[in-house]
Amino acid sequence: MTRLEIEWPDAMEERLRAARGRLEIAGEALRAMSLEARSNSTARVLASWTAPDSPWRRELVTAVAADSPFHENTVREGLDSALRAWKPDVLVTCVRRELSAVLQSDELVLSPFAWTAILAGGNIPMPTMLSVLLPLILGSPVLLRETSNDNTTAALLKRSLEAENETLARAFEHLAFKAEDPAFELMLEAPCIVATGSDETIRSLSSRIRPDQRFLAYGHRFSIGVLGALHRLDEETIQQAATGFALDVARWDQTGCLSPVVLYLVDSEPSARQFFAGAMSDALERISAQLPRGEITTAVAASQTTERTEARMRQAANDSAVPTMSFEGEDYTVVLEANAEPRPAPLHRFLRLMPVDSLEELTRALGPFRGQLSNVALAGFSPDEADALRLGLMAFGASRFTTPGRLQTPPVDWPHDGMPLLSPIARFVQSD
Amino acid sequence: MNRSEIETELLEWMQQTPWRPDPPRFERLALALFRFQYDSCEPYARFCRSLEKSPANVDRFDEIPAVPTGAFKEFDLCCFDLDATIQTFRTSGTSIDRRGRLHLDSLRLYEASLLSSLRETFLCELRGQQPLMRFLAPSKEEAPDSSLSHMFATLLAAEAGAGSGFDLRHGQLDLDSLDRARQAAGQGGKPILILGTSFAFVHFLDATAESGPDAWTLPEHSRVMETGGFKGLSREVPREVLRGELARRFGIPESSIVNQYGMTELGSQFYDSTRLDPAGPRRKLAPPWARVRIVDPATGHDLTPGEVGMVVIHDLANTGSIAAIQTADLGRAICNAEDETIGFDVLGRLEGAEERGCSIATDVMLAASLREPPR
Numbered sequence: 010m011t012r013l014e015i016e017w018p019d020a021m022e023e024r025l026r027a028a029r030g031r032l033e034i035a036g037e038a039l040r041a042m043s044l045e046a047r048s049n050s051t052a053r054v055l056a057s058w059t060a061p062d063s064p065w066r067r068e069l070v071t072a073v074a075a076d077s078p079f080h081e082n083t084v085r086e087g088l089d090s091a092l093r094a095w096k097p098d099v100l101v102t103c104v105r106r107e108l109s110a111v112l113q114s115d116e117l118v119l120s121p122f123a124w125t126a127i128l129a130g131g132n133i134p135m136p137t138m139l140s141v142l143l144p145l146i147l148g149s150p151v152l153l154r155e156t157s158n159d160n161t162t163a164a165l166l167k168r169s170l171e172a173e174n175e176t177l178a179r180a181f182e183h184l185a186f187k188a189e190d191p192a193f194e195l196m197l198e199a200p201c202i203v204a205t206g207s208d209e210t211i212r213s214l215s216s217r218i219r220p221d222q223r224f225l226a227y228g229h230r231f232s233i234g235v236l237g238a239l240h241r242l243d244e245e246t247i248q249q250a251a252t253g254f255a256l257d258v259a260r261w262d263q264t265g266c267l268s269p270v271v272l273y274l275v276d277s278e279p280s281a282r283q284f285f286a287g288a289m290s291d292a293l294e295r296i297s298a299q300l301p302r303g304e305i306t307t308a309v310a311a312s313q314t315t316e317r318t319e320a321r322m323r324q325a326a327n328d329s330a331v332p333t334m335s336f337e338g339e340d341y342t343v344v345l346e347a348n349a350e351p352r353p354a355p356l357h358r359f360l361r362l363m364p365v366d367s368l369e370e371l372t373r374a375l376g377p378f379r380g381q382l383s384n385v386a387l388a389g390f391s392p393d394e395a396d397a398l399r400l401g402l403m404a405f406g407a408s409r410f411t412t413p414g415r416l417q418t419p420p421v422d423w424p425h426d427g428m429p430l431l432s433p434i435a436r437f438v439q440s441d
Numbered sequence: 442m443n444r445s446e447i448e449t450e451l452l453e454w455m456q457q458t459p460w461r462p463d464p465p466r467f468e469r470l471a472l473a474l475f476r477f478q479y480d481s482c483e484p485y486a487r488f489c490r491s492l493e494k495s496p497a498n499v500d501r502f503d504e505i506p507a508v509p510t511g512a513f514k515e516f517d518l519c520c521f522d523l524d525a526t527i528q529t530f531r532t533s534g535t536s537i538d539r540r541g542r543l544h545l546d547s548l549r550l551y552e553a554s555l556l557s558s559l560r561e562t563f564l565c566e567l568r569g570q571q572p573l574m575r576f577l578a579p580s581k582e583e584a585p586d587s588s589l590s591h592m593f594a595t596l597l598a599a600e601a602g603a604g605s606g607f608d609l610r611h612g613q614l615d616l617d618s619l620d621r622a623r624q625a626a627g628q629g630g631k632p633i634l635i636l637g638t639s640f641a642f643v644h645f646l647d648a649t650a651e652s653g654p655d656a657w658t659l660p661e662h663s664r665v666m667e668t669g670g671f672k673g674l675s676r677e678v679p680r681e682v683l684r685g686e687l688a689r690r691f692g693i694p695e696s697s698i699v700n701q702y703g704m705t706e707l708g709s710q711f712y713d714s715t716r717l718d719p720a721g722p723r724r725k726l727a728p729p730w731a732r733v734r735i736v737d738p739a740t741g742h743d744l745t746p747g748e749v750g751m752v753v754i755h756d757l758a759n760t761g762s763i764a765a766i767q768t769a770d771l772g773r774a775i776c777n778a779e780d781e782t783i784g785f786d787v788l789g790r791l792e793g794a795e796e797r798g799c800s801i802a803t804d805v806m807l808a809a810s811l812r813e814p815p816r
Contacts, residue, residue: 310738325491326484
């Protein structure tokens with residue numbers, strides 16, 4: 010006998026309406042919990058993920074490795090290192106810090122949104138996890154639209170919430186559907202919407218949202234490394250920087266906004282730059298043995314081949330004293346450029362090293378990308394130089410400064426895109 | 442063979458109608474042209490040497506090193522004294538995003554190539570009939586370094602009838618002028634040909650969205666040619682959606698809407714097959730003096746038909762620059778029932794963009810930053 014299954018065109022809308030109905034009920038119970046209780050409970054859920062022997066993390070590694078283009082080692086290392094950096098007590102402290110006015114006074118109270126819609130993007134699990142936990146702390150139930158690139162994180166997170174606290178778990182629903190599905194419009198009815206995606210997507214969403222809705226968007230960002238005068242650094246420091254940056258590049262195959270796409274070499278002599286480029290290439294070669302690059306699409310391969318060929322052509326045809334040099338491995342590319350002109354970044358372990366004479370030239374080179382900088386790793390600067398750099402790069406949107414090897418492992422309270430964690434999705438009421 | 446001899450033979454080939462594919466002739470001319478360009482363009486010769494390729498060890502056209510289109514931003518890739526340049530075409534872009542440039546010391550071959558392709562695949566039976574043409578693109582006077590404007594001006598001079606002209610001025614569409622031409626064609630029972638950039642057609646569709654169902658219906662045998670991407674100049678519309686919308690608005694069959702695949706760096710262009718072969722699958726056709734290869738980006742080897750790979754073009758009309766061009770576009774070869782390659786298809790590169798996270802390749806980001814004022 011044949012079983013006939015019919016998917017009605019509005020099936021997802023119905024499922025979404027049902028989920029919203031369940032969240033409405035779950036929201037009452039969630040709001041009945043105190044902020045402190047929600048915060049502590051959420052921290053315990055986080056702890057169940059960050060523990061050295063976390064079964065959730067183990068399961069997520071297997072699932073993400075099976076469903077994503079990343080190599081299993083890369084997924085394991087990426088999740089282990091990122092979640093190890095997330096301290097549950099730091100989350101609790103962050104809640105207390107950001108919501109101290111609510112916790113310490115009766116004049117200001119939270120007025121949680123009836124529900125929060127999360128439109129996830131990309132295929133790295135951590136941002137999705139945190140984006141779900143934060144509204145729950147604030148007392149707002151969450152409806153998550155998963156990306157087609159990650160259909161496991163949400164289900165596992167739900168199970169981990171169930172294991173800790175039924176009330177929290179019931180306040181979280183997740184669905185997967187295409188942007189063309191009519192259900193998408195229902196998501197956009199949420200009083201609070203958090204979206205991650207391309208600038209194009211964000212633009213399109215923001216034009217469809219009413220002024221009375223809260224909209225928090227995480228658009229295009231990229232991270233960089235900046236190295237001080239290489240010729241003044243000893244070989245060990247250079248090797249350490251190269252090893253650290255190689256790890257930053259290899260993690261998630263350079264596809265996150267915390268991945269460095271360019272390393273700027275400030276005031277370095279040509280021979281020192283070449284030495285560093287070689288060290289960088291060697292470090293990427295070494296790390297590829299432990300964390301092999303995952304599969305790449307034909308489009309990415311085409312983009313990398315094009316950029317490699319262009320670099321080779323610049324290398325062959327340019328007779329300047331400081332030529333372009335291309336270092337190519339099986340699954341990585343390092344191009345030492347002759348200048349800091351903006352060039353495409355095909356990602357997936359394609360790193361450019363760009364020389365700049367001074368910090369002023371660095372800011373000129375970053376000019377076209379003002380506002381789009383995310384994290385910056387610094388090495389080889391004196392404390393005064395580093396301070397000047399931080400000040401200069403803040404204007405470009407940099408929201409965190411760190412050291413090589415730590416770009417992809419921000420603490421849980423990192424102000425993503427310069428914003429506090431909770432305030433942008435919180436609603437307050439004052440009584441005086 | 443020297444350049445003059447190569448060009449003489451190519452001109453004769455371009456004037457043959459219908460097109461006469463001749464693979465041995467292509468191979469012979471391609472190798473002769475490679476020898477000339479290797480000897481005449483130092484940046485290209487150095488690039489070839491870095492790949493250990495030279496006329497001494499290249500025996501087939503598909504072994505000729507192809508330069509990426511981006512190299513036209515870096516170098517003046519020409520095989521003559523730059524002072525002899527009479528025309529330079531530039532790719533779109535700004536001072537931040539450097540513009541590629543194609544220098545020409547003669548327009549004879551360039552124009553012969555573009556006219557031959559337009560006549561064979563777009564004008565078809567209207568060749569020599571001087572049909573009415575309107576262009577939704579800037580005129581040559583307004584955009585002197587645009588290869589597209591030059592192409593339209595050349596077509597206008599060679600084939601267009603009275604009343605033909607440009608309906609995009611200073612970035613503004615002149616719908617009244619276009620409508621007057623449409624009505625004039627209709628009253629005379631003559632077809633009208635509308636050619637322009639894809640984003641101009643999107644603006645046209647947006648501007649005429651409230652028009653009545655037949656307000657923009659074109660006379661029988663009318664046709665449309667659209668080309669180029671959107672580059673942030675209009676909303677992005679998938680090619681097949683644009684085609685469908687244009688067909689409905691103009692009241693013409695989709696087979697009368699022809700897309701052109703071309704680029705500033707090339708002397709030849711590639712048109713949809715639907716005017717020439719309405720019954721066959723829609724694909725791009727290459728003129729006999731151009732060959733399109735679909736290669737594996739990792740190995741550079743040709744892929745079997747149907748497989749998606751990088752588009753590499755060997756265009757013999759590029760005598761004064763470099764004939765072998767590696768694009769960053771993806772495509773696949775299209776075969777007939779006998780498994781013979783009969784054309785190719787160019788695929789979009791933005792698939793999956795919506796699902797991207799916060800990270801983005803900087804070419805896309807740079808394009809975005811060029812469209813927006815600094816925050």
